[in-house]
Amino acid sequence: MAAIQHAACGVPASLYLPIARGAMNRNLYAGQAAARALEAVAAIRAGIAAPPDALEETARVLFGLDPGRLALAPPAEPVLLQGYLKPFAGVRHAHYPAVAAMAWRARHGGTDGITAIGIETYSEAITYAGNRAPGGAIQAQFSLSWATAQALRAGTLGPEAYRPAALADPETRRLEAIVALAVDPSRDASGTRGARLRVARGPEETEVVVDGIPGEPMDEAGVRAKAIAYAGPVIGRDAAARLAEAILTARADASFASCFAGPASGPT
Structure with a gap:
C-alpha cells in the first residue's frame, strides 16, 4: 500500500495527445507504468516514504471524487477479471x-x-x-x-x-x-x-x-483463436498457440515467464 501511495504522487493519467497526433509513444505507457511500480517498491524498501493519503488526494484533484467515499476493492477480489477482451483491433x-x-x-x-x-x-x-x-x-x-x-x-x-x-x-x-x-x-x-x-x-x-457486440463476452475458443491469429504472423503459429494455451491454463501462482517456456518455434 505504501508503494501505491508513492506511485499516486506521480502523474496518474495519460495524455490523449499522442493518439490525436499519431505518435506511437502511447504504446510505452504500460511498460513505463510497470517500471515505475518497481521503482516505487524499491523506494519504499529504501526508506523513501510517501504521504499515506496520496491516493485519496489524487482522486480528489484529478477526478473530483470525495476522498471519504473512495473505496478500494477487497484484497481477495481480482479486479483484473472485470476487464474485457475486444473481438477486434482498435478502440x-x-x-x-x-x-x-x-x-x-x-x-x-x-x-x-x-x-x-x-x-x-x-x-x-x-x-x-x-x-x-x-x-x-x-x-x-x-x-x-x-x-x-x-x-x-x-x-x-x-x-x-x-x-x-x-x-x-x-x-x-x-x-x-x-x-x-x-x-x-x-x-x-x-x-x-x-x-x-x-x-x-x-x-x-x-x-x-x-x-452491443454480438457474441460478447468472448468465449475461450474465441480468445484462443484471436490470440493465434494476431500473434501467429509475428512469432509463428505454433509458438502463438503454445503461448495462448499456457496463458489460458496456467496456474494463478505461475510466473508469466513460464508461459514462454518450451521448445522454440517460428521466428523470435
Missing part, C-alpha cells in the same frame, strides 16, 4: 459501427456506388474516437470513420486494417472521407452502447442498428 468505441458495417456488407456486397455514410452513436465515442483521415496506425485505431470504412471495404477489422497497405487504399480513404458522425441523444440518455449506420448508394438508403 472499443469503434466496434459498434464496425459491426454494423460488416453486417451491411454481408447483405449488400461491395462498396461501389456508395455516396454517403452516416454514423449515429453516443457522444463519448465521438469525443475519443472522432479522429479523421488517419495518417498512421494509432490514429486509425481510434477512428470511428476509419473502422467503418475498413469494415465496409474489407468485411473485417483485424490488424491488417492499420498497416500501410490498408491506410493507402484509395477506396477505403474515399469511404472514410464521406463518413458523417453524429451524436444520438437517446443513447446518451439511456447509457446504451451501440451505433446506427446509414449508407446511401444511388437512390437507396439502407441502415443497420447495433446495440
